[in-house]
Amino acid sequence: MITKYVYGNPIETEAVVQNVPNTSEKMPYFEVAEDHCTFQTHLAEDDIVYGLGEQVRGMNKRGWKYKSCNFDNPNHEEDTMSLYGAHNFLLVSGQKTFGVFFDYAGMMTFDIGYTAHDLMTVTAEDGNLKVYLITGASEDVIVHQFRTLIGRSYIAPKWAFGYGQSRWGYQSEEDIRQVAAKHQAAGIGLDSIYLDIDYMERYKDFTVDNTRFPDLKQLQSDMMAQGIHLVPIIDAGVKIEEGYSVYEEGVAGNYFCKDADGNDFVGAVWPGRVHFPDFMKPETRRWFGDKYAVLLDMGIDGFWNDMNEPAIFYTEKRLESVMQRINELSKQNMGVDTFFEFKGLVEGISNNIEDYSTFYHDMNGKKVVHHKVHNLYGYQMTRAASEAFDRLSEDKRILMFSRASYIGAHRYGGIWQGDNKSWWSHLLMNLQMLPALNMAGFVFNGADTGGFGCDTTEDLVMRWLQLSVFTPLMRNHSAMGTREQELYQFGNMADTKKMIEIRYGLIPYIYSEYMKAVLQDTMMYRPLSFVYRTDAAAREVEDQLLLGDEVMIAPVYRQNANGRYVYLPEEMMLVRMRGLDDIETEILPKGHHYVQAKLHELVFFIRHGKKIPLCRAAQNTEALDTVHMQYLGWETADYALYEDDGVSKDYDIEKHIRMC
Numbered sequence: 001m002i003t004k005y006v007y008g009n010p011i012e013t014e015a016v017v018q019n020v021p022n023t024s025e026k027m028p029y030f031e032v033a034e035d036h037c038t039f040q041t042h043l044a045e046d047d048i049v050y051g052l053g054e055q056v057r058g059m060n061k062r063g064w065k066y067k068s069c070n071f072d073n074p075n076h077e078e079d080t081m082s083l084y085g086a087h088n089f090l091l092v093s094g095q096k097t098f099g100v101f102f103d104y105a106g107m108m109t110f111d112i113g114y115t116a117h118d119l120m121t122v123t124a125e126d127g128n129l130k131v132y133l134i135t136g137a138s139e140d141v142i143v144h145q146f147r148t149l150i151g152r153s154y155i156a157p158k159w160a161f162g163y164g165q166s167r168w169g170y171q172s173e174e175d176i177r178q179v180a181a182k183h184q185a186a187g188i189g190l191d192s193i194y195l196d197i198d199y200m201e202r203y204k205d206f207t208v209d210n211t212r213f214p215d216l217k218q219l220q221s222d223m224m225a226q227g228i229h230l231v232p233i234i235d236a237g238v239k240i241e242e243g244y245s246v247y248e249e250g251v252a253g254n255y256f257c258k259d260a261d262g263n264d265f266v267g268a269v270w271p272g273r274v275h276f277p278d279f280m281k282p283e284t285r286r287w288f289g290d291k292y293a294v295l296l297d298m299g300i301d302g303f304w305n306d307m308n309e310p311a312i313f314y315t316e317k318r319l320e321s322v323m324q325r326i327n328e329l330s331k332q333n334m335g336v337d338t339f340f341e342f343k344g345l346v347e348g349i350s351n352n353i354e355d356y357s358t359f360y361h362d363m364n365g366k367k368v369v370h371h372k373v374h375n376l377y378g379y380q381m382t383r384a385a386s387e388a389f390d391r392l393s394e395d396k397r398i399l400m401f402s403r404a405s406y407i408g409a410h411r412y413g414g415i416w417q418g419d420n421k422s423w424w425s426h427l428l429m430n431l432q433m434l435p436a437l438n439m440a441g442f443v444f445n446g447a448d449t450g451g452f453g454c455d456t457t458e459d460l461v462m463r464w465l466q467l468s469v470f471t472p473l474m475r476n477h478s479a480m481g482t483r484e485q486e487l488y489q490f491g492n493m494a495d496t497k498k499m500i501e502i503r504y505g506l507i508p509y510i511y512s513e514y515m516k517a518v519l520q521d522t523m524m525y526r527p528l529s530f531v532y533r534t535d536a537a538a539r540e541v542e543d544q545l546l547l548g549d550e551v552m553i554a555p556v557y558r559q560n561a562n563g564r565y566v567y568l569p570e571e572m573m574l575v576r577m578r579g580l581d582d583i584e585t586e587i588l589p590k591g592h593h594y595v596q597a598k599l600h601e602l603v604f605f606i607r608h609g610k611k612i613p614l615c616r617a618a619q620n621t622e623a624l625d626t627v628h629m630q631y632l633g634w635e636t637a638d639y640a641l642y643e644d645d646g647v648s649k650d651y652d653i654e655k656h657i658r659m660c
């Protein structure tokens, strides 16, 4: 059952698609403060709090405080409070089990047993919000209702499930051709190469640098001939430059966010000074969305939207005042106070929350300060793109995923988990985010495999692949200046190549589970406790996940480990794969096990009485043979395989399910 409580006069987020009547009754579970800014509930000792989508820490969010504020933070660690998405859905599981969605466009804090272990306090900056309370017989039922409430998740083309190679720093057409050729030469399957900001002319959206990329259309068609899709990045900020048509149209059409004086607001990102499109305005969305046509017309059929929190390197005003103060400080003998002031000034230039109060949107003719709708910005940028794709590519799916997001954006695109690091802790965090993202509707997602920031290591890449073989987006991406991490950069390429073969072998299953989760409003990844609800040990597991109804994954996420402890809540089949032709299986009883998993071995589990399909590897998804498949698991089991052409928009589940 879903109950809706409306407090004050909320800003419409369009997160929800169902019409739920308001109730004037008192909300159960929560103490609501008179000004409706604070919502407090008691947590019993064993209650688990799931949710919050893209956030730090474990699956059980208890014990920390979080802030919903789309934030560009590549250096996130355990004490971080905000990442790139704002997903205000929580699911309390335990003595009382319920879901709750705080539909609020601004910033909120979630103190989940931080101030006091048995209290959860959710605080909005003002008392204007909608709260949806969802009750049901189980966690699955609650999530299903919530997902139905927020509408069907975005559907990616099937090729987006193939392996993707990306790096910030592929400088030219030649670099791209080499990446393709090297994968080809090594026999490593590849469906996509991502174009980072380097392809643009001085970081201007919808332009191509024609010295370094003299003929992108030709490059695209040469790549397509090899089954490789080029996926360019689009950033939120539009460079201020006379003669640049996007800038000029934006000014003329009144499409940009305004400052307090009503002038187009100036911030700075990659290209230097930019204006930010006011994506809250339907006219801006339409205008900006139509710009993608310049790339679509070249045959490009996938994009990633970035820097749309929006990330701001600096604003003119802040820069000026910081420079002035630094100038004063530079004339002093800086001691403890002044030196730290100086450091703070420099560190605080970028993505400064105060700057979000210095520009404005036009929402249905009303001037709204950005701060109040901050978390909707990336969402509306993704919507701009996605609605344009519906107009410009009526029959064919276009890949779209974004960095910033809010619930609602899940209908328009997927997300990647933003800038992570080549850290083992981020590999685990990647796994722990998956169920929470699914709850919030983001079924198409994946993290930068191998890690984005800092130098990776060969073993980390290998272990990360062993998680990413199961996530919808499997993209190797890294930052400029870090160690190159294409799979052919490492000595034991034979083994990494086999992981990619395994990925291709698993695509029929992964795609099928993805489509079923999207079309049936269910989760692709679930914590063990959702299924083994009364099993106390299963409820504590933080590093294993159920995938669909068939698989349990338990990747190794520690350096130099040759295995790990795994908890089996029932008898399961251990599958050990060293390649598609080197598979061992073994039935293990319920209980705790130490399971060996050497660096080159992918180990996972099939639930009792289930089976999964596995096909032969291919150089790309297009070439996969899904007719002649083998099955892993219990022979007598049935598997309901969802299969469609992967590009068109006919998603009739009845038509596309076949029993295997």
Ligand code: GLC
Pocket: 167, 168, 196, 197, 233, 306, 307, 403, 418, 419, 477, 478, 479
């Ligand atoms: C941002 C993105 C990252 C990209 C970089 C350069 O940091 O999150 O993926 O490589 O910008 O465009």
